[in-house]
Amino acid sequence: MTSRIPRDSRLRLVRPRPLAAAPRAVNQRHSRRPAPRPPEGTPAPAELAGMARSLLAGAARVARWADAALGPGGDAATADGKATLSAATAERAAAELGLTVVQVRADWDTARLAGLIEVHGDSARPGWRLRAWNRDDSAVLRGWVALFDAWSLACPEPEGHESAAVAEVVSAMPQVLSFLQLSAGPVPVEQLLDLLQQRVTELRTERCEVPYGPQPGQARLAPVVPGTASPAAEPADETPLAPLLDWALGALAAVGALTYGEGQATLTPLGSWAVWVKLEQICVAAQSPAGNIEQSAEDMLRGCAQLRPNGARAEYRAWLAARPVGSAVTELLAAARGEDALLRGLAFEALRVVGPPAEPDVRAVLDEPTLRPYALLWLAEHDGVDPEDAHEVLTREEATWLWVDTAAAVTDHGESAMLVRHLESAVQPTVPMLLDEVRAVGHPRTVQVLVALAAAHPDPALAKAVRRAAFQVHTGGS
Numbered sequence: 001m002t003s004r005i006p007r008d009s010r011l012r013l014v015r016p017r018p019l020a021a022a023p024r025a026v027n028q029r030h031s032r033r034p035a036p037r038p039p040e041g042t043p044a045p046a047e048l049a050g051m052a053r054s055l056l057a058g059a060a061r062v063a064r065w066a067d068a069a070l071g072p073g074g075d076a077a078t079a080d081g082k083a084t085l086s087a088a089t090a091e092r093a094a095a096e097l098g099l100t101v102v103q104v105r106a107d108w109d110t111a112r113l114a115g116l117i118e119v120h121g122d123s124a125r126p127g128w129r130l131r132a133w134n135r136d137d138s139a140v141l142r143g144w145v146a147l148f149d150a151w152s153l154a155c156p157e158p159e160g161h162e163s164a165a166v167a168e169v170v171s172a173m174p175q176v177l178s179f180l181q182l183s184a185g186p187v188p189v190e191q192l193l194d195l196l197q198q199r200v201t202e203l204r205t206e207r208c209e210v211p212y213g214p215q216p217g218q219a220r221l222a223p224v225v226p227g228t229a230s231p232a233a234e235p236a237d238e239t240p241l242a243p244l245l246d247w248a249l250g251a252l253a254a255v256g257a258l259t260y261g262e263g264q265a266t267l268t269p270l271g272s273w274a275v276w277v278k279l280e281q282i283c284v285a286a287q288s289p290a291g292n293i294e295q296s297a298e299d300m301l302r303g304c305a306q307l308r309p310n311g312a313r314a315e316y317r318a319w320l321a322a323r324p325v326g327s328a329v330t331e332l333l334a335a336a337r338g339e340d341a342l343l344r345g346l347a348f349e350a351l352r353v354v355g356p357p358a359e360p361d362v363r364a365v366l367d368e369p370t371l372r373p374y375a376l377l378w379l380a381e382h383d384g385v386d387p388e389d390a391h392e393v394l395t396r397e398e399a400t401w402l403w404v405d406t407a408a409a410v411t412d413h414g415e416s417a418m419l420v421r422h423l424e425s426a427v428q429p430t431v432p433m434l435l436d437e438v439r440a441v442g443h444p445r446t447v448q449v450l451v452a453l454a455a456a457h458p459d460p461a462l463a464k465a466v467r468r469a470a471f472q473v474h475t476g477g478s
Contacts, residue, residue, distance in 0.1 A: 038276055039184075043269050049137035051270050052144035055256040059111035060133055062104060065093055066117055067126040110255075113150040114143040115356045127356065128384065146357065147255050148274050149325055155251035158243050169244040170324060172199035174278075177252075177267070181275040186264040193245050200241065281318040293322050297331035298338065301346040305413065316350040329354060329361045336371055341409035341445070348374045352381070373402040391427075397441055399427045400434075404443040411449055416456035423453075431462060435469040446473050 043051070053060070070089070085093075085108045093104045111117040115127040132139040147154065152170045176192055176199070253260040257271030267275065282293060292300040292315055300319050304312040320328050329351065336347035351358045362378050365371040373394055380390040391399065403426050410419045428434035438446060450470035454463045 058107040062107040063116035298335040316353040408445040
């Protein structure tokens, strides 16, 4: 199969340092699309950052208090190993900050969602955004967008509703927000409810949950004109969506994305800007050579294997913007568990774009041998370790396993010369030591990697030693 785009023979599967954390993408011309400009009337980034600082002032205050009071050697932040603030710590913070315990807990939760606080076990530490809070407008805006993305966690969902119905509303709200952004003004709640009902019906139709043909007591489905009420827009099981829409709009108002009252909703400047950014990301992906936004995680990653790092990251951002963070992380980790080592590395590159919201799921896979080295590197970089030094968190065995896994990606997708150069990224000082440890590590692709390396290496003596090692692994000899 050929391509009109010139190939980069290095494939950028490994960094020019020992033990690449993940494969790198290749092959894309730089986009000549001019940087998009936000809609007329959108405040400047500095003004938007000021709005975000104001909205998150309480969260930043609690985060700074936690940094000073709950640092190494201080009191425990939580009592149960979870992110919930312990009663004693909440009372202490309330007394020292002059707040109520309820206010402290609310600001604590907001700080966590915005990435101002990171909780690990029973200890808390400040996130990198808090360190840059006063000097970096982009860090502030990213923190607020993280809170905006987690709006469904900011306020507890109403009781008495099935989790499936809540999930449908969460999945449908991006379309409602897009409509609000395009309206550029107040929109009656009745109109938003009608749009929500249509979108939920579409979601159920896609899952084949809407029965076909006329049903008893139900009108025949008919075309619906957007913005007009119609019985056909009602979901099949007539789940009352009005309370869930009220919850969603209230939660979005609580994070500062919109104003809600008197039977109408209006996006705030921050909310309008955030929705525009996400729509723009989706449009960029749709216009890109890959256009992977509607693909599954595995297919998206395969498409990104043909892109250079910057282009791949743009695809990751657009793909993530089009779906809830939780389900996106689950999809990426599922793709990483597959047999293709290249997709495994690219999945963790995409998880780097996700950032802090992916941390619990990444920690949860540390017990999976296939994913553990990648997860350890991801967590090290997340904790602030320089990417060039992150490989030091791996044991010798984990480092060797990752070397074989990366070599498998090169074998499947790279060129023979690159596989030879991959020898330089091993932590072992000599080839005999590398072969001994590779044979012992038990990677399922060891034989294929060694056979490919033997065929590619120009040194006959070394190639013979590698072939012998491959045969010993294959036969179980020593």
